[in-house]
Amino acid sequence: MATRMQDRAHSAESEDEEAFVYIFDRRKGDAPEQKIPTGGLFNFENFHSKLAEHFDLDEGENYVITTTNREPIFDDDTWDLVDNGETLYLLRAVDQDLPAQAQERVNYLPHYDTIVKGGMYEYYASEGQNPLPYAFAELIDNALAATANNVGSRQIEIRLHFDDVTPSKSVVLVVDNGKGMSSRQLNNWAIYRLSKFIRKDQRGKLVPGEEIEPSSVDTPQVPRSLNSDISYFGVGGKQAIFFIGSSTRMITKPRESKDVHELTISKEEFERKEKNKEAIYSGYIRNRKPGDVSHIPAEEETIRQLIEEELGKTSFTAVAIQGINPQHIPYLKGNLTQWTRQLAHIYHYYIHGPNGNQKHGDSKTRAPSPFMNIDIQVKVYTKGNSVPKQIDLRDIEDDMQTLFIRTAASTFEFKASVEGMGRVEGVMRYHPFLYERETYPPDVNMTFFEADIEDEHDYAIDIRPARGKRPIFECYWNGRLIPYTTVEEFEWCSAPKKSKQIYVPTECYNRVSGVLFTNDQFQVSTNKLTFLDLEMKLRDKNTAFSRISGTQEKRTQIEKDFFAWLKECHEQCDKQVRFSGFKGVVTRLDL
Amino acid sequence: MATRMQDRAHSAESEDEEAFVYIFDRRKGDAPEQKIPTGGLFNFENFHSKLAEHFDLDEGENYVITTTNREPIFDDDTWDLVDNGETLYLLRAVDQDLPAQAQERVNYLPHYDTIVKGGMYEYYASEGQNPLPYAFAELIDNALAATANNVGSRQIEIRLHFDDVTPSKSVVLVVDNGKGMSSRQLNNWAIYRLSKFIRKDQRGKLVPGEEIEPSSVDTPQVPRSLNSDISYFGVGGKQAIFFIGSSTRMITKPRESKDVHELTISKEEFERKEKNKEAIYSGYIRNRKPGDVSHIPAEEETIRQLIEEELGKTSFTAVAIQGINPQHIPYLKGNLTQWTRQLAHIYHYYIHGPNGNQKHGDSKTRAPSPFMNIDIQVKVYTKGNSVPKQIDLRDIEDDMQTLFIRTAASTFEFKASVEGMGRVEGVMRYHPFLYERETYPPDVNMTFFEADIEDEHDYAIDIRPARGKRPIFECYWNGRLIPYTTVEEFEWCSAPKKSKQIYVPTECYNRVSGVLFTNDQFQVSTNKLTFLDLEMKLRDKNTAFSRISGTQEKRTQIEKDFFAWLKECHEQCDKQVRFSGFKGVVTRLDL
Ligand SMILES: Nc1ncnc2c1ncn2[C@@H]1O[C@H](COP(=O)(O)OP(=O)(O)OP(=O)(O)O)[C@@H](O)[C@H]1O
Ligand SMILES: Nc1ncnc2c1ncn2[C@@H]1O[C@H](COP(=O)(O)OP(=O)(O)OP(=O)(O)O)[C@@H](O)[C@H]1O
Numbered sequence A, B: 001m002a003t004r005m006q007d008r009a010h011s012a013e014s015e016d017e018e019a020f021v022y023i024f025d026r027r028k029g030d031a032p033e034q035k036i037p038t039g040g041l042f043n044f045e046n047f048h049s050k051l052a053e054h055f056d057l058d059e060g061e062n063y064v065i066t067t068t069n070r071e072p073i074f075d076d077d078t079w080d081l082v083d084n085g086e087t088l089y090l091l092r093a094v095d096q097d098l099p100a101q102a103q104e105r106v107n108y109l110p111h112y113d114t115i116v117k118g119g120m121y122e123y124y125a126s127e128g129q130n131p132l133p134y135a136f137a138e139l140i141d142n143a144l145a146a147t148a149n150n151v152g153s154r155q156i157e158i159r160l161h162f163d164d165v166t167p168s169k170s171v172v173l174v175v176d177n178g179k180g181m182s183s184r185q186l187n188n189w190a191i192y193r194l195s196k197f198i199r200k201d202q203r204g205k206l207v208p209g210e211e212i213e214p215s216s217v218d219t220p221q222v223p224r225s226l227n228s229d230i231s232y233f234g235v236g237g238k239q240a241i242f243f244i245g246s247s248t249r250m251i252t253k254p255r256e257s258k259d260v261h262e263l264t265i266s267k268e269e270f271e272r273k274e275k276n277k278e279a280i281y282s283g284y285i286r287n288r289k290p291g292d293v294s295h296i297p298a299e300e301e302t303i304r305q306l307i308e309e310e311l312g313k314t315s316f317t318a319v320a321i322q323g324i325n326p327q328h329i330p331y332l333k334g335n336l337t338q339w340t341r342q343l344a345h346i347y348h349y350y351i352h353g354p355n356g357n358q359k360h361g362d363s364k365t366r367a368p369s370p371f372m373n374i375d376i377q378v379k380v381y382t383k384g385n386s387v388p389k390q391i392d393l394r395d396i397e398d399d400m401q402t403l404f405i406r407t408a409a410s411t412f413e414f415k416a417s418v419e420g421m422g423r424v425e426g427v428m429r430y431h432p433f434l435y436e437r438e439t440y441p442p443d444v445n446m447t448f449f450e451a452d453i454e455d456e457h458d459y460a461i462d463i464r465p466a467r468g469k470r471p472i473f474e475c476y477w478n479g480r481l482i483p484y485t486t487v488e489e490f491e492w493c494s495a496p497k498k499s500k501q502i503y504v505p506t507e508c509y510n511r512v513s514g515v516l517f518t519n520d521q522f523q524v525s526t527n528k529l530t531f532l533d534l535e536m537k538l539r540d541k542n543t544a545f546s547r548i549s550g551t552q553e554k555r556t557q558i559e560k561d562f563f564a565w566l567k568e569c570h571e572q573c574d575k576q577v578r579f580s581g582f583k584g585v586v587t588r589l590d591l
């Protein structure tokens, strides 16, 4: 039989026979420590006699028992503070020198806030945005990875069950029909920082990428790096869950399994275990047949219904989050449009395919996604209403990427090869000026736009045409948006600072939007909000850019190609040149 | 005697008598699990017989032993894979339904990458900057907190010992003469996420702010919030250390203690413990008399010397980092000026006092810092050279804050009161235009500045006067810079978008720099690189701004005050108005 590491509490209450202290006799000499059993020693006098016997202590002799911080142990009160397994000194005097070194055993198990508070500082968002969509994104990442090899549809549902009467009873569910987890995998799920790259099989061998099946590993050429491979650090799900609420019940069943596996981790349980001095990181996986609700109290209807659904499923994972942070509820309810739009933006290319959400002429059917079959839905249940309010992310038409795609008059595709295996695909889009109006979509998060333009007396010339000060590129990693990293521009697509032969008005450079798609050779932060090395690698002198035209890679200078494209865009698509807020002849009086 | 939680490994090798498995007899019924000792069962046959006896199994009967994932255990190979403490089933058939639920014990101790890789993604820096200064800052934070109540000088030294022959033997030391740690505090230091707010004393009572002594708690009015209270999350030191290297030896001695306490944590040790199935989060604190080097091999000269210094100290903490990441060495050596400048910037107000690094007329002595006494030094030792290269952060004169302070012609101080206890002090500085040249200091990290201005043929009007596109405010939290959060401007100090009575050229708004100083009522991320809620709170409608003039708070409208100040600055300090890159009369031909 093999052995496996354990984190078990040794509680003197339950295992008194194991109680002991270590004693270093450091009156003189360098004798090794002695392990003194302390079971049954109920007061200091008992302990003292035992020591006197063990170390042959004389009545008349000068000695003192202290902690390693030299606090004397001399009565029941001081003895009470000694921990099981603690190291003590036997000394001539409290402040004598140590004649030899003394090593004491210590434990430094990470505090459970590692799990419970992990997400608290990870999923913040700047500029007054709400970070919740980014927490949900971690759970969607996991579901995308789990469904990557589904044969039929890939269904991912975020279900919000609001309880208006008792808000604290609200439940958030994230349910997918992916491959599920075995009980060992479910155990691994709970291990903080156990990334797939360091998971070991039962023989202790590394199983790197246990979760990735060959199909996705062997196809680095998947367009836009839409490889569904977005599980990296072993922290995402846990951090997201404890950002959203205070407790989670993971329920899962792999295809091959007869049984459903269930594991609950909660802040309250951690607190209880700490209080009772139980092992913090131990718990139970419940194995049961599908649909068995015998362990769920009748009032937890939502969970019971969820379990009853299991009967119709071959494999699945359901994350049931409870103890929802009450601060989140008004936002989740009141800003549904906003945060679902943000999710549609993050997963735009997963839900719409490599070309994104294009308009499809007359046909009102959805854009086909040939190599995927992803449905991400948000369902909002309110008590009393049996029919949920339902939003399919694929139906959202006002996320930034959809706006960019639909206002584009022309696109320019390119590729960047970065040293090593780094691959970046790029798309740029031209949003022309049409009869008195820029078609570049305004930032959905901004509101101060388009004000005051009529005012003749504008003195402080506030030119915000088209893109304005926004950077050109949004960046996707393995097909999903990394929201806080943007790339301003490249050398080859920036407005020339000086040039004597310009054929394109500077304004045109401001009518370009863009997207970068990287593979996983670029690093992102553990919260998947920023890239770590993208800009640096792109700026490296060995990074080579080339235009992609059709499926062909063109070996000309990208700067020329871009300029030619921009010129063509301007000449063919712009209907009038406009200089916003600045018309006619101005004579500067103040010179 | 009290008990305390432990993380101990149960290795069958050493404690065979404790080996066991749990068996659920789920052929039918819902009997609880049975704990079956497995010590001395050396093969499957032994185990099988034991089970047959225990559960009264008949030869002719149909039954199978499986794991909870329904993998049958039927021979020595499959039995070998069973872990100590694992849960097994006794079933009629491998694929029968479970007649009742079965709960198996699992452990989910955080992987040691929690500590070892914590910093890897935390201390990245954007825009091609190197993140190392931010890692050092965490160690300086700790040293500032530890020295806060020193009576005399507060000495903080970063010592770099480069070994050119064997770079892997290089050592980084961070040494302070602060209050040190008891062995229990040293143990607590190692506990990931054990913030000071949740530390418990030996009686299990919370000791919030154990580390903060009353003096600093009771003085919220300390100028610029320079309270030395920058230990918050229980992660900083550990993350920084393992970002810099792969091993640390913490050596510390509190004033009251006769002994020095030493704790080593290293990646290699974690790996060894994992391999040998030992308890991951257990180790030894070495207690010894000051100067005792008996445990350090002769070749580790740097460590021996460090220990020998102990004899002259009453209290101290030394962090000795080894296994320095080889990628860091060229940067640490080659960019010394740059990263020490960055540290001088981060701790500017700690090292120079609330008014910063002002020029002091004739006197070449250092600016006095009346209520602090902080010396932060960087010493670089190279083998063979006994005299280190030494930089005192207080002597650095080209960090951004020094540049801002020394080019300022006038300052404008204000205060923001945020709901609750949030206090923000603000300083704005005017950098005038002097005879053909802006005095606003260029960004030390930028280089593209001031190019091409002479070119008459500039067409793309690239106006980068004074501040340019940079935001106005850098932000300090408890007196130390939070480098990635800047505040663009406030409503009341931004160039008016339309205004009929303007007396100040727009350009003047661009000659203002600023600093915000917040207290700890604002949240920062665990890596102390960004604020979480500063902008949001500042924009709150209940946030009140007022000018501070002398020591007086003025109750007039800040917008008016600011405008008056700006006007005065312009009229008294600017020597000529300049509009960069745009002179005379321009007629736009392209309209
Ligand atoms: N919906 C799911 N279906 C199947 N397995 C899952 C699911 N969610 C999580 N897992 C498993 O649990 C593991 C841990 O998930 P978690 O999100 O905490 O970290 P991660 O995905 O490994 O890394 P990251 O930090 O990048 O999210 C995953 O690697 C995966 O093996
Ligand atoms: N130089 C030092 N002198 C004395 N005590 C120290 C020193 N460095 C660390 N400590 C102690 O160790 C604890 C842990 O330090 P660490 O930097 O890992 O986390 P923290 O400072 O508590 O929180 P943060 O994550 O904000 O840094 C500190 O709270 C402090 O009590």
Ligand SMILES: [Mg+2]
Pocket (backbone or CB within 6 Å): A138, A141, A142, A230, A231, A232, A235, A236, A237
């Ligand atoms: Mg994940």
Ligand SMILES: [Mg+2]
Pocket (backbone or CB within 6 Å): B138, B141, B142, B230, B231, B232, B235, B236, B237
């Ligand atoms: Mg710290």
